[in-house]
Amino acid sequence: MGKAQAKAKQVKGKLKETVGGATDNKGMQAEGRGEQLTGKAQETAAKAAERLKKSGR
Template structure:
């Protein structure tokens, strides 16, 4: 997954969490936080992959 898609997942999670707060829906809030965390993990993995590709010691 690209960093851009991972960032989009984080934003989507943030919006879902905010909607859950507005609707007082704890389940939706938790889903939003989960999406944010998955997006952060995927972004970290994408960065690590880029570093490996750029590494001169392949």
């Protein structure tokens, strides 16, 4: 997964968390936070892969 897709997952997660808070839906809030964390992890992995690629390994 690329950095752009990971960022999109983070944004989607933030939106879910916000909507969950506005509607008092704790499950949706938790799901949103989880998606944000997943997106951040994927973004970090994509950045690391990019650095390795640039270093020629």
